[in-house]
Amino acid sequence: MQERRSFLKQGLMLAGVAGLHALPLEAAAGIASELPAKAVLSFGLLTDLHHDLIKDGVARVKAFVEEMNSVKPDFILQIGDFCTPKPANKTLMETWDKFNGEKHHVIGNHDVDGGFSHDQVVDFWKSKGIYYSFDLKGYHFIILNGNERPANDTSKGYPRSISSTQYQWLKNELESTNLPVMIFCHQGIDNDLDGIREGAMLRLLFERTNKKAGFEKIKAVFSGHNHEDYHNVYNGINYIQINSAAYQFGRKGRDYEFAHTKDPLWALVTIYANGTMKVKGKSSTYMDGSKEYAGSDYPGYPTTPVISDRMIKIG
Numbered sequence: 001m002q003e004r005r006s007f008l009k010q011g012l013m014l015a016g017v018a019g020l021h022a023l024p025l026e027a028a029a030g031i032a033s034e035l036p037a038k039a040v041l042s043f044g045l046l047t048d049l050h051h052d053l054i055k056d057g058v059a060r061v062k063a064f065v066e067e068m069n070s071v072k073p074d075f076i077l078q079i080g081d082f083c084t085p086k087p088a089n090k091t092l093m094e095t096w097d098k099f100n101g102e103k104h105h106v107i108g109n110h111d112v113d114g115g116f117s118h119d120q121v122v123d124f125w126k127s128k129g130i131y132y133s134f135d136l137k138g139y140h141f142i143i144l145n146g147n148e149r150p151a152n153d154t155s156k157g158y159p160r161s162i163s164s165t166q167y168q169w170l171k172n173e174l175e176s177t178n179l180p181v182m183i184f185c186h187q188g189i190d191n192d193l194d195g196i197r198e199g200a201m202l203r204l205l206f207e208r209t210n211k212k213a214g215f216e217k218i219k220a221v222f223s224g225h226n227h228e229d230y231h232n233v234y235n236g237i238n239y240i241q242i243n244s245a246a247y248q249f250g251r252k253g254r255d256y257e258f259a260h261t262k263d264p265l266w267a268l269v270t271i272y273a274n275g276t277m278k279v280k281g282k283s284s285t286y287m288d289g290s291k292e293y294a295g296s297d298y299p300g301y302p303t304t305p306v307i308s309d310r311m312i313k314i315g
Helices: 002-007 057-071 087-096 118-125 164-176 199-213
Strands: 039-046 075-078 102-105 132-136 139-143 181-184 218-223 230-234 237-241 247-252 255-260 267-272 276-280 310-313
Touching: 039 057, 057 075, 057 087, 087 118, 102 139, 139 164, 164 199, 199 218, 199 237, 237 310
Parallel strands: 039 075, 075 102, 139 181, 181 218, 218 237
Antiparallel strands: 039 267, 132 139, 230 237, 247 255, 267 276, 276 310
């Protein structure tokens, strides 16, 4: 647990690049009134379950899958820190696999705890690859792996890099599709403290891709990892952090403290034909009934047990 506490750091908004751009659902009545009756596509998101660190991971995934089977999105996706590929976690995977539709995975830094390889993780999850892409209903989805370590990197702690090989693959993916793009990575690409080390380079790639395409090709970049709830816009590109399904952490001095939520958190994302994206989140309280972690000197976004509802214009 000490190692866990050593490497869970805060994700901060880049100063001077862009301001916070979060539009609560209840404040978006004008946009909501324009929504067409039929959605283009929808998908369910869950992240940072940390099944190997909590006691009720199966129950939380069961609740998520049951609701997703009820609302019937086009696919579900977990954004990392789900579970390690050990036999004891087969029950969790069997619960996840009860979703009646496509299932996708992003590798998180804790999914290889215990010395497991990325290949072992994707084999256990029955995922399509360490990083990969797919097309669905007129959109191109890209799954990144932010857990690569450069050959000359001797730093301690969890790796949080995109290798030159993966970067070139990503560049080719963006150039070869004419479809609007959604990107998923466990670590944030919009922060510089515990996000992807090559974040600035990737953001420039995204911005240049949009400029070359002549339209906002990259619609949104989703991440987990920081157990926070926010939406940033940098140079026209949406960066959306999905909060942990299981617990939040705050900081007092050099120690990290953990607060489990009473209920699991997840989001349902729906894209409409008029270029509006709705993020429908979940909210809970901590086990003590509070709605915000108290007494923390954590300098990042507020530590709260919520995934906010948002209406975001993406086209």
